[in-house]
Amino acid sequence: MGEPLVLERIVEASRKLFARKGFHATGMRDIAKLAQVSIGSLYHYFRSKDELFLAVVRRAFEERLAQARELMRQGLPGPEILRHVLDLHFAGFAAEPEAAQLLGRVWAPEDPALWKKLSALVDEYAQAIAAILQEAQASGAIRPVHPLLAAYALLGMAGAVTLRAAGKDPVAQEFREKGAQELAELAWHALRP
Amino acid sequence: MGEPLVLERIVEASRKLFARKGFHATGMRDIAKLAQVSIGSLYHYFRSKDELFLAVVRRAFEERLAQARELMRQGLPGPEILRHVLDLHFAGFAAEPEAAQLLGRVWAPEDPALWKKLSALVDEYAQAIAAILQEAQASGAIRPVHPLLAAYALLGMAGAVTLRAAGKDPVAQEFREKGAQELAELAWHALRP
Amino acid sequence: MGEPLVLERIVEASRKLFARKGFHATGMRDIAKLAQVSIGSLYHYFRSKDELFLAVVRRAFEERLAQARELMRQGLPGPEILRHVLDLHFAGFAAEPEAAQLLGRVWAPEDPALWKKLSALVDEYAQAIAAILQEAQASGAIRPVHPLLAAYALLGMAGAVTLRAAGKDPVAQEFREKGAQELAELAWHALRP
Amino acid sequence: MGEPLVLERIVEASRKLFARKGFHATGMRDIAKLAQVSIGSLYHYFRSKDELFLAVVRRAFEERLAQARELMRQGLPGPEILRHVLDLHFAGFAAEPEAAQLLGRVWAPEDPALWKKLSALVDEYAQAIAAILQEAQASGAIRPVHPLLAAYALLGMAGAVTLRAAGKDPVAQEFREKGAQELAELAWHALRP
DNA sequence: TATGAATGAGAGTTCATTCAT
DNA sequence: GATGAATGAACTCTCATTCAT
Numbered sequence: 001m002g003e004p005l006v007l008e009r010i011v012e013a014s015r016k017l018f019a020r021k022g023f024h025a026t027g028m029r030d031i032a033k034l035a036q037v038s039i040g041s042l043y044h045y046f047r048s049k050d051e052l053f054l055a056v057v058r059r060a061f062e063e064r065l066a067q068a069r070e071l072m073r074q075g076l077p078g079p080e081i082l083r084h085v086l087d088l089h090f091a092g093f094a095a096e097p098e099a100a101q102l103l104g105r106v107w108a109p110e111d112p113a114l115w116k117k118l119s120a121l122v123d124e125y126a127q128a129i130a131a132i133l134q135e136a137q138a139s140g141a142i143r144p145v146h147p148l149l150a151a152y153a154l155l156g157m158a159g160a161v162t163l164r165a166a167g168k169d170p171v172a173q174e175f176r177e178k179g180a181q182e183l184a185e186l187a188w189h190a191l192r193p
Numbered sequence: 194m195g196e197p198l199v200l201e202r203i204v205e206a207s208r209k210l211f212a213r214k215g216f217h218a219t220g221m222r223d224i225a226k227l228a229q230v231s232i233g234s235l236y237h238y239f240r241s242k243d244e245l246f247l248a249v250v251r252r253a254f255e256e257r258l259a260q261a262r263e264l265m266r267q268g269l270p271g272p273e274i275l276r277h278v279l280d281l282h283f284a285g286f287a288a289e290p291e292a293a294q295l296l297g298r299v300w301a302p303e304d305p306a307l308w309k310k311l312s313a314l315v316d317e318y319a320q321a322i323a324a325i326l327q328e329a330q331a332s333g334a335i336r337p338v339h340p341l342l343a344a345y346a347l348l349g350m351a352g353a354v355t356l357r358a359a360g361k362d363p364v365a366q367e368f369r370e371k372g373a374q375e376l377a378e379l380a381w382h383a384l385r386p
Numbered sequence: 387m388g389e390p391l392v393l394e395r396i397v398e399a400s401r402k403l404f405a406r407k408g409f410h411a412t413g414m415r416d417i418a419k420l421a422q423v424s425i426g427s428l429y430h431y432f433r434s435k436d437e438l439f440l441a442v443v444r445r446a447f448e449e450r451l452a453q454a455r456e457l458m459r460q461g462l463p464g465p466e467i468l469r470h471v472l473d474l475h476f477a478g479f480a481a482e483p484e485a486a487q488l489l490g491r492v493w494a495p496e497d498p499a500l501w502k503k504l505s506a507l508v509d510e511y512a513q514a515i516a517a518i519l520q521e522a523q524a525s526g527a528i529r530p531v532h533p534l535l536a537a538y539a540l541l542g543m544a545g546a547v548t549l550r551a552a553g554k555d556p557v558a559q560e561f562r563e564k565g566a567q568e569l570a571e572l573a574w575h576a577l578r579p
Numbered sequence: 580m581g582e583p584l585v586l587e588r589i590v591e592a593s594r595k596l597f598a599r600k601g602f603h604a605t606g607m608r609d610i611a612k613l614a615q616v617s618i619g620s621l622y623h624y625f626r627s628k629d630e631l632f633l634a635v636v637r638r639a640f641e642e643r644l645a646q647a648r649e650l651m652r653q654g655l656p657g658p659e660i661l662r663h664v665l666d667l668h669f670a671g672f673a674a675e676p677e678a679a680q681l682l683g684r685v686w687a688p689e690d691p692a693l694w695k696k697l698s699a700l701v702d703e704y705a706q707a708i709a710a711i712l713q714e715a716q717a718s719g720a721i722r723p724v725h726p727l728l729a730a731y732a733l734l735g736m737a738g739a740v741t742l743r744a745a746g747k748d749p750v751a752q753e754f755r756e757k758g759a760q761e762l763a764e765l766a767w768h769a770l771r772p
Numbered sequence: 773t774a775t776g777a778a779t780g781a782g783a784g785t786t787c788a789t790t791c792a793t
Numbered sequence: 794g795a796t797g798a799a800t801g802a803a804c805t806c807t808c809a810t811t812c813a814t
Contacts, residue, residue: 110215505743
């Protein structure tokens with residue numbers, strides 16, 4: 001069937017570069033080159049670099065939330081849901097380091113306009129996690145905590161460790177191997193009743 | 194005596210702006226203006242914007258480490274040291290929001306050269322925290338964890354919550370008020386034996 | 387019968403936009419949108435944006451010349467022809483401000499290639515007016531002047547006043563009301579024997 | 580001593596290029612090159628291309644107004660002032676064709692933001708001319724006309740003829756030679772009592 | 773005929789940095 | 794020590810134009 005669609009190539013290239021190098025270090029020319037697409041095409045599908053970044057982050061969040069919601073629909077017991085949520089969250093380390101890194105990149109938009117839209121997006125994601133925590137808390141699966149604040153804390157933990165795990169040094173290597181488990185354990189101890 | 198030293202004014206202005214707006218959104222002109230100093234002076238004291246940023250971050254880390262080491266010298270028992278370390282870490286929320294925000298900014302250097310130097314700095318800081326954790330762990334004050342990874346997790350938690358606490362909306366307000374306590378509690382539960 | 391012809395819609399939309407906003411501020415996308423036509427259609431009927439602009443200007447000139455020639459065929463005496471020519475020229479203020487504005491837009495082609503073709507068009511138009519002036523002059527209806535230069539002067543007068551009349555402020559309003567008469571009078575005094 | 584100041588070179592180069600090619604056809608790179616200055620220097624002295632263009636036009640207007648006011652201060656009789664004003668206005672044809680052309684360029688700003696500022700500038704200039712006309716009218720030196728509208732008409736006449744005089748063909752050559760005199764005569768006949 | 777996705781040169785602008793004074 | 798005019802590479806974004814369907 002032919003080469004992958006242009007739109008798909010753009011999003012994929014953006015995701016890789018934004019995750020790998022961050023927003024500012026990634027130029028539209030870089031994206032166009034990696035996607036093997038003209039700069040004009042970038043702007044055919046996205047109004048601006050900001051919109052492209054937001055689209056990439058939105059997609060990353062939605063994929064993760066879809067997974068989490070699927071688990072909830074399966075009716076797993078509270079602690080299990082939590083562990084799975086965290087597992088899925090950190091599974092990216094091994095499978096797709098780049099997508100995981102993206103979560104570490106959302107904390108520094110710097111540009112006021114982008115920051116506003118991005119933080120709304122992050123908030124939405126955090127609130128979805130908070131909702132899960134709240135439910136688990138209601139069923140006694142975890143201890144009482146401030147759900148949204150805890151959600152942000154979990155995201156921050158994941159982001160920091162993931163970014164550190166991106167390097168090529170032994171420590172990064174170790175983080176990539178043990179990160180998911182250690183973080184899940186830390187999170188579990190932080191939240192268990 | 195007399196007017197505050199030029200160097201001091203530069204560092205102070207940089208600290209405020211980098212913390213408030215981040216690395217890329219802060220221009221050398223902005224710093225020069227706020228510090229009431231010529232651009233030339235900036236380059237008299239610092240080789241580059243990168244170096245200036247690193248100096249600011251280094252100073253922030255050193256201040257916090259000095260406080261932590263002072264506590265250790267007082268021979269407090271393990272859990273107490275940990276609580277104080279965390280308290281000191283989060284006390285900035287109320288006293289000096291800007292310095293606290295800076296810790297949320299160190300995760301997005303983006304530029305390869307800066308990233309390398311900055312991550313070395315962060316590593317140093319994380320390792321100092323890890324050393325404290327390790328000692329507490331040796332004395333049985335906390336449960337066995339991967340010290341460095343746990344240190345990064347703590348830093349990430351703090352950074353994410355702090356950045357979210359910078360806004361003007363009710364959630365930010367709430368985070369500023371409860372952040373320190375909630376985070377300390379989450380951390381303590383995550384680490385206690 | 388049926389929907390207006392595509393070609394007609396394109397020319398009409400172009401005329402409106404070029405007159406209203408000028409050549410550079412009008413994009414092919416804007417024209418396509420207003421004409422409810424695809425960009426491809428624009429290029430099916432016109433080789434380029436330049437050609438489209440030229441076609442619009444050419445049509446505007448031809449309409450006016452046709453009116454002037456009709457008057458000449460009616461054998462009106464010299465001064466009458468002149469007044470009518472001017473009247474027709476300025477009648478657009480009230481009836482169709484946009485077409486009138488277009489005459490103020492032909493002075494700034496800026497692009498060398500377009501300028502060359504456009505100025506040839508303007509020259510043609512000016513020469514037609516000059517011919518009328520020359521005839522009137524031969525019959526003693528007006529005083530001896532340099533016909534072509536006077537034609538350009540008349541066009542410039544009309545263009546400048548018309549563009550100023552396009553605004554929404556009181557002066558523009560006043561210009562729209564009194565412009566035709568005042569200009570006709572100025573022109574008549576300038577040319578009468 | 581030494582080479583001409585950078586600011587002066589920028590303004591001079593801008594004046595030439597804007598007059599010769601118009602606003603859109605003149606790029607900041609072109610100006611920088613002709614002025615033998617870096618692009619950065621352009622922005623050191625002018626906030627934007629718009630501001631640079633406005634500065635050039637403003638200067639051109641002010642120079643002409645200064646000349647006109649000097650004549651008024653000398654207390655010449657009405658008609659004389661008018662003739663001189665027109666003479667000075669058109670003298671540029673021979674002495675400095677480029678500055679004269681600039682007056683033909685101010686009618687097509689096209690960009691809404693630039694248009695607003697530019698038309699305010701043109702209005703100011705036209706009003707100064709209108710004031711002169713009004714005074715001459717009060718003393719009976721010219722017949723009653725709408726001063727501002729007449730001012731715009733005069734400016735339009737001058738602009739159109741000047742732009743046509745810029746070419747290299749025989750007509751342009753002729754316009755350059757006879758333009759000033761013919762226009763002064765047309766204007767005088769249009770306005771005399 | 774008609775479409776609109778795709779192109780890419782070129783636009784205005786920013787900003788860390790240098791250096792003569 | 795201190796200054797700020799000068800630099801220019803690199804940025805995001807626009808837009809007339811092409812062409813496979």
